[in-house]
Amino acid sequence: MLANLTSSERQNALILAGGVTLVGAVMAIMGRSDVLGVHGVIVMLFGGVVSWMVMASFYGPEPAEDRAASYYDDPIKVGIALAMAWAVFGMFMGVWVAAQLAWPDLAFDAAWSSFGRLRPTHTSGVIFGFGGNALIATSFHVVQRTSRARLAGQVSPWFVLLGFNLFCVLAISGYLLGVTQSKEYAEAEWYADLWLVIVWVTYFMLYIATIARRKEPHIYVANWYFMAFILVVAILHIVNNLAIPVSWGHAKSYTIWPGVQDAMVQWWYGHNAVAFFLTAGFLGMLYYYLPVRAQRPIFSYRLSILSFWGITFFYMWAGSHHLHYTALPHWVQTLGMTFSVMLLVPSWASAGNALLTLNGAWHRVRDDATLRFMMAAAVFYGLSTFEGSFMAIRPVNSLSHYTDWTVGHVHAGALGWVALITFGSLYTLVPSLWKREGMYSATLVEVHFWLAIAGTLIYVFAMWNSGIIQGLMWRTYTEEGSLAYSFLDSLVAMYPYYIARAFGGLLFLIGAVIGCYNMWMTVRAAPLAATRAADAPVLPAAVPGE
Amino acid sequence: MDFSYETLVAFSKSWGLFYMMGFFLCVCVYAFWPRNRKRFDRAKHSILERDDTPWQK
Amino acid sequence: MPELFHRKLERSAIGFVIAIIAAASVGGIVEIAPLFTIDETVEEAPDMRLYTPLELAGRNIYIREGCYACHSQMIRTLRDEVERYGPYSLAVESQYDRPMLWGSKRTGPDLARVGGKYSDFWHVAHLTNPRDVVPESNMPAYRWLARNALRTDDLPQHLAAQKALGVPYTDEMIENAARDAYGQATPDTEFASGVTERYGEATQVSAFDGVTTQVTEMDALVAYLQILGRLTDAAYRDTAATEQPPDPED
Numbered sequence: 001m002l003a004n005l006t007s008s009e010r011q012n013a014l015i016l017a018g019g020v021t022l023v024g025a026v027m028a029i030m031g032r033s034d035v036l037g038v039h040g041v042i043v044m045l046f047g048g049v050v051s052w053m054v055m056a057s058f059y060g061p062e063p064a065e066d067r068a069a070s071y072y073d074d075p076i077k078v079g080i081a082l083a084m085a086w087a088v089f090g091m092f093m094g095v096w097v098a099a100q101l102a103w104p105d106l107a108f109d110a111a112w113s114s115f116g117r118l119r120p121t122h123t124s125g126v127i128f129g130f131g132g133n134a135l136i137a138t139s140f141h142v143v144q145r146t147s148r149a150r151l152a153g154q155v156s157p158w159f160v161l162l163g164f165n166l167f168c169v170l171a172i173s174g175y176l177l178g179v180t181q182s183k184e185y186a187e188a189e190w191y192a193d194l195w196l197v198i199v200w201v202t203y204f205m206l207y208i209a210t211i212a213r214r215k216e217p218h219i220y221v222a223n224w225y226f227m228a229f230i231l232v233v234a235i236l237h238i239v240n241n242l243a244i245p246v247s248w249g250h251a252k253s254y255t256i257w258p259g260v261q262d263a264m265v266q267w268w269y270g271h272n273a274v275a276f277f278l279t280a281g282f283l284g285m286l287y288y289y290l291p292v293r294a295q296r297p298i299f300s301y302r303l304s305i306l307s308f309w310g311i312t313f314f315y316m317w318a319g320s321h322h323l324h325y326t327a328l329p330h331w332v333q334t335l336g337m338t339f340s341v342m343l344l345v346p347s348w349a350s351a352g353n354a355l356l357t358l359n360g361a362w363h364r365v366r367d368d369a370t371l372r373f374m375m376a377a378a379v380f381y382g383l384s385t386f387e388g389s390f391m392a393i394r395p396v397n398s399l400s401h402y403t404d405w406t407v408g409h410v411h412a413g414a415l416g417w418v419a420l421i422t423f424g425s426l427y428t429l430v431p432s433l434w435k436r437e438g439m440y441s442a443t444l445v446e447v448h449f450w451l452a453i454a455g456t457l458i459y460v461f462a463m464w465n466s467g468i469i470q471g472l473m474w475r476t477y478t479e480e481g482s483l484a485y486s487f488l489d490s491l492v493a494m495y496p497y498y499i500a501r502a503f504g505g506l507l508f509l510i511g512a513v514i515g516c517y518n519m520w521m522t523v524r525a526a527p528l529a530a531t532r533a534a535d536a537p538v539l540p541a542a543v544p545g546e
Numbered sequence: 547m548d549f550s551y552e553t554l555v556a557f558s559k560s561w562g563l564f565y566m567m568g569f570f571l572c573v574c575v576y577a578f579w580p581r582n583r584k585r586f587d588r589a590k591h592s593i594l595e596r597d598d599t600p601w602q603k
Numbered sequence: 604m605p606e607l608f609h610r611k612l613e614r615s616a617i618g619f620v621i622a623i624i625a626a627a628s629v630g631g632i633v634e635i636a637p638l639f640t641i642d643e644t645v646e647e648a649p650d651m652r653l654y655t656p657l658e659l660a661g662r663n664i665y666i667r668e669g670c671y672a673c674h675s676q677m678i679r680t681l682r683d684e685v686e687r688y689g690p691y692s693l694a695v696e697s698q699y700d701r702p703m704l705w706g707s708k709r710t711g712p713d714l715a716r717v718g719g720k721y722s723d724f725w726h727v728a729h730l731t732n733p734r735d736v737v738p739e740s741n742m743p744a745y746r747w748l749a750r751n752a753l754r755t756d757d758l759p760q761h762l763a764a765q766k767a768l769g770v771p772y773t774d775e776m777i778e779n780a781a782r783d784a785y786g787q788a789t790p791d792t793e794f795a796s797g798v799t800e801r802y803g804e805a806t807q808v809s810a811f812d813g814v815t816t817q818v819t820e821m822d823a824l825v826a827y828l829q830i831l832g833r834l835t836d837a838a839y840r841d842t843a844a845t846e847q848p849p850d851p852e853d
Contacts, residue, residue, distance in 0.1 A: 034757075069599055101710065104734075104741045114743040116669020146593060148601040178667040182702055208620065212613040215601050218585045219619065220593060231620060232627045239631075246757065246764050252663065254764050259697035261638045263705050268631050276627075292593060301586040302577045309573040312623060313566065316630025325679035326705065327694035331555060332634050339630070398681055402709040475683040483686055487712040492739050551640040558633040565629055 002057045004067065004074060009154045014054045016159060020166070021047030027191065035177045036251040039170055039191070046166050067154075071144045073433055075157040079137030080426060080433075082165055083130055084516045087419075090125025091509040097122050098502035102495060112176040120175045120187045126414065127185060127277065129168045134422045135281040136161055136203070139226040141429060142288045143210050146220035152209035156202055163199035167192055179251045183266050185273050186240050190253040193241040200237065204230050221304045225284035228312050232276040240269035260327055268319035275315035278413065282421050283311075286354055289425040290374045294364060299356035303349050310346025314339050321392035324401060333394070340392030344385060351382035369445040373424030376453060380416025384409060399471040404497070408463025415456040415508055423448065423515060430519050437529050440521035444514055451511030458504030466497035648695045648837040653772060654830065655802045656758045656780040657787040657818070659765070661827025664820050665704070668745065675706030676715040676831065689716035690838040699770050699834075711742060716832030723811045726825045749812055749821040755781040776801050788822040789815045805833075 002010060021044050028040025097118045100106045107114045144151060151157050171188035174180065180187040188196070207230055211219060243253040257265045291298050298304060320328060320336030355378050358365055365375050387409050391400050400406060427445055431438050439445055473490040477483060576582065654662060665671070678684050680691045692715050697703050706713075721729075725736065730748060733740040758780035766772045776783070779797055786794030790808045792815075799806050811825040832838070 069602065071598075071600060100743070101741055104743055107743045109744060109746060111668075111747050114668065114745070116672050116743070117667075119669055119672045144600070150600045175669075180666060180669065182666040182669070182671055182704065184707060208616055211616045213600075214612060216588070216592070217612065217615065218589050219616065220589050222593075224619070227620065228623050228627070231623050235624075235628070244764055244767060246760050250757065250760070252761075254701045254761075254768060256768055257701070258768070259700045259703050260694040261635070262701065262703040263697075264635055264638055266702070268635060272631075288593060291590070295594060297590040297594060301590045305577045305586075306573060309569070309626060312626040313569060313630070316627050317634065318630075320634060322707065323705075325681055326677050327692050327697070329638075331559070332638075335634060398679070401679075402675055402707070402713075406708065474687070475681075477683075483683060487687070488737065488739055491710075491741065495741075498741075551637060554637040554640055558637060562629065562633045569626060 002054065003060060004063050004072070005154055006062055007058075010054060010058055013155050013158065014051060014058070016155065017047050017051040017054055019047075021051060023047070030249045031251065032249075034250050034252075035174075035179055036191070036249060038177060039174065039179070039251065042169065042173060043166070046169065050162060068150055070150065072140075072151040072154070072157060075151075075161050076137045076140050076429075077433055079133050079140065079161050080430065080519070082161070083133035083137060083422070083426070084512070084519060086125055086129025086133055086168065087512045088509070088516060090122055090127075090130050091505065091512055093118055093122035093125055095502060095505045095509050098498065098505050102498040102502060111178070117175050117178065117180075120180060121172045123185060124168065124171050124175070124187065126419075127273075128164075128171065131278060131281075131418060131422070132164060132168070133161070134426065135226075135229065135277075135285075136164060138285050138289075138425055138429065139207065139229075139281070141433070142220075142222050142226065142284060143207060146223060146288065147211055147214035148216075149210055149213035151206065152213055153206050156206045160199055160203045160206060163195070163202070167196045167199060170195070174251070181241070181243070181253065181255065183240060183255070184270055186237070186266075186269060189251050190241070190243050190245050191251070193237065193243075197234070197238060200230070200234050204234065220288075221298075221301065221308065222284045222288040224305075224308050225280045225287065228308070229276050229281035229284065232272065232280070232312075236269045236272050236276070240265055263323055263326070264320060264328060264332065267322040268316070271319035271322060272315055274410075274413070275311065275318075278418050279315075280311065282418050283350055285421055285425045286350075286374065286378065289421075289428045290354055290371075290378075291357060293368070293371050293374065293424070293428045294358055294361050296357055296361055299353050299359070303353050307346035307349035307353070310349070311343070314343045314346065318343060318392065321397065322401075324394050324397040337392050337394055337397075341389050344389040347385035347389075348382055351378050351385070354378035354381075369442065369449040370424055370427040370439075373420050373427065373449055373452075376449075377417050377421035377424060380412060380420065380456070384413040384417060387412060399475070400467060403467040403470040404463045404494070405467025405471065408460050408467055411463065412456070412460045415452070415459065419508070419512075420452060420456075423452065423512075426515075426519070430522055431526070431529075434523050434526075435529050436522055436526040438522075438526065440518050440526045444518040448511040448514045448518070451507050451514070455504045455506070455508030455511060458507065459501050460504075462497040462500035462504060466494050466501075469493055469497075646693050646695045646837050648693075648698075648835040651695065651698070651835040651837070652803050652805070653699065653770065653776075654834075655787055655798060655806060655826070656755070656762060656776075656784040657753075657823050657826045658830050659761060659827075660753055660755070660758060660784060660820075661823035661825070662704075663761075664748070664824045665827055666702075670714075671704045671706045673706075673708060673710035673742070674712065674714045675709050676713065677705035678713055678715050684713070688713045689832065693838050695837055696832070696835060699765075701765070701768060701770075711740075714828070714831055716838075718829045718831040718833040723809055723825055723829065724813065726828055727812050727821060730821065730824065745821075745824075748824060749814075749819050751820040753784065753818045753820050753823050755784045755818065758784055773801075784823075785818050787826060788812075788818045 024040050024043030024047055027043055028037050031037040031040055097115055100115050140151060140157060170192040174189060175187060179189050181189055211223060243255045245253040255262060287298060287304060317339035318336055320332045321340045324333050358375055365371050390396055391409060427439055470490050473485045473493065476485060678688045678691045685691055729736045730745045732744045733742040759777050762772045762777045762780045782794050783798045786792060786798045787808050788811055789795060790810060795808045798808055807829055812819055812821040
């Protein structure tokens with residue numbers, strides 16, 4: 001990996017890694033009487049391993065080729081590997097916590113393995129570990145190809161990728177140790193948050209500098225989505241995580257936002273993390289890999305622009321629909337509901353645009369499981385955005401809120417949309433990056449597709465059922481006018497669905513493991529693309545085994 | 547200057563709406579401006595062109 | 604010339620960045636900014652009391668163990684919720700809560716007003732193994748809480764940080780935070796009287812986990828659970844609720 005760096009760049013990399021090690025040492029000393037010390041040691045180890053890797057090939061030969069004449073793909077390859085590793089970890093944690101809800105003794109009486117500590121390892125593992133690494137890797141790929149320019153840095157892409165993974169490691173090890181801010185999807189504590197700001201600013205600078213290298217005045221729309229993802233996530237992250245630590249030696253901090261303000265800021269963040277992390281970034285993937293794989297231009301470029309601004313504008317208003325009927329002022333709830341419903345327009349415009357792009361290439365969707373991943377993703381995107389707008393309507397929300405319906409909705413989006421579009425994009429990207437004829441096994445892609453679809457459907461149907469039953473039981477009255485069911489009655493009714501949900505998740509996990517194996521074998525054993533100099537995906541006809 | 551809660555709410559409700567309408571007018575103008583048509587067409591076809599190297603100055 | 608060409612491209616990229624910020628920031632500003640003046644609309648609660656150091660430590664354990672993932676602390680303004688859990692939650696009740704723990708999911712019941720509904724003994728038994736008390740429960744067991752000694756030496760720093768953010772802890776409270784945490788869990792000692800002196804007569808001083816030889820994390824968590832919904836009577840005064848707040852003495 002270092003063969004592409006000049007000796008002065010290797011020096012810079014070593015200084016950076018050494019600096020991180022030093023910061024770790026300071027954290028370890030400052031926080032020696034707190035869990036912060038443990039994290040200091042983890043940072044030191046991380047910095048140390050990277051330093052060691054840089055030093056190991058420090059005196060290797062200088063890069064011979066003219067680097068400006070080729071794309072910078074090494075960080076992308078590592079990013080894909082990390083994304084898949086996190087996928088397996090995060091989904092395994094998901095299956096485990098799902099099983100704990102049905103069989104609570106699966107926590108084995110330890111502190112670190114109880115539901116409350118494991119749950120954020122699942123959410124952060126899949127959202128940030130899997131989703132984040134996939135976004136970084138694909139954004140590096142898309143920005144280079146659409147700008148026809150090499151990444152505007154040699155060390156900074158590694159800094160972004162590895163720095164982001166350090167954040168993930170700190171966040172997730174923290175939850176196991178009991179370090180959490182309790183803000184959903186922003187659980188990591190102040191020092192990890194500060195670190196992420198540094199990484200994220202670098203990411204933004206790198207991205208914009210690469211775009212500025214392009215020849216064409218127009219920026220391709222996929223980059224718009226990636227830029228919105230990078231920028232808005234930075235704003236959200238900083239505002240939501242403003243906090244003061246108990247001391248420099250404590251992992252614990254107190255947020256500056258109290259009570260109702262905190263609730264509004266948290267769900268402004270929480271909902272827009274969905275919007276800009278889990279939607280905008282992945283729409284960037286969709287707008288590049290779907291047309292490329294289908295070998296058809298996007299149906300309507302104008303529509304993609306209109307829906308881009310619609311999503312960027314509307315989403316920011318919608319967060320308060322998480323707080324219907326609470327102590328939040330009523331007008332804020334109403335605004336949130338209104339904009340959530342309006343959001344359906346740009347969301348369906350995107351989903352429709354994707355499906356209409358495929359119109360006329362349905363035979364390819366039938367034959368090519370990779371393209372089918374992306375088509376199914378667009379369908380699930382349409383379904384879950386409809387569901388989301390529906391659930392944001394106050395009376396519907398009065399039934400669905402606090403129940404498993406919300407969990408089902410999130411997973412319709414996360415499994416059906418985010419994960420499927422990612423797998424589709426990675427199956428397109430992996431053979432092209434490693435210059436293979438195609439994936440090692442088209443059959444395994446097919447198997448993965450059906451496992452993913454079956455897993456998602458089982459999961460979502462189980463949660464719809466349990467959520468609606470739960471919501472109805474809570475509000476059912478007897479003829480005498482008293483509540484018909486105790487809370488416990490509603491819990492007992494949930495058990496069969498909790499088991500079904502864990503099974504659905506397990507299928508999805510198995511699919512991801514098969515995907516890892518297939519990608520690994522593609523890199524190891526698939527035949528090289530013979531004379532194909534072109535950097536385009538293989539047409540389905542050329543995929544062996546079909 | 548001290549803003550009361552009511553003023554802020556009224557301001558948010560009215561100007562937020564105008565801002566949104568103005569913004570969307572601009573976006574529509576941009577998307578449907580005839581001169582931009584060629585640029586968009588080139589963009590949507592450009593990603594399908596096969597290339598393996600960055601452009602060189 | 605290529606230099607100029609390049610700068611123009613950069614300008615268009617930066618203009619684009621500004622457009623994204625202009626589009627994305629307005630929604631948040633409109634909804635969040637007015638909340639800074641919310642004091643004008645929040646209910647009055649002159650009787651609002653502060654979390655004692657032990658309760659604050661318990662609250663941090665509640666956060667640490669992720670209890671908020673399954674229990675909400677926000678009773679909505681719906682008939683069935685008010686009948687099941689008590690008067691609906693008011694904004695003022697969480698005015699000192701950093702972070703708020705309203706929650707988003709009820710795998711278990713709402714806890715906004717659980718304080719005083721069960722005895723300390725019930726809570727300890729339930730946390731030790733929920734299925735001993737509620738056979739159908741799927742809540743994890745938290746046996747180790749009763750074994751872990753509570754860290755109290757840094758409580759003054761915790762209170763000072765809260766004070767810096769605007770929670771009205773006095774210097775005396777900060778200074779005595781560690782003593783008070785110990786005192787609240789050891790009734791009939793010299794330390795106990797200071798707690799009621801500083802935090803009010805209504806403060807529950809009790810050997811929460813039944814053992815007074817050391818203050819454990821179990822003590823802190825139960826102390827916190829017992830104060831939930833009882834920092835102020837505002838909800839019983841300002842909503843249509845007819846009930847009275849639960850009293851553990853009953």
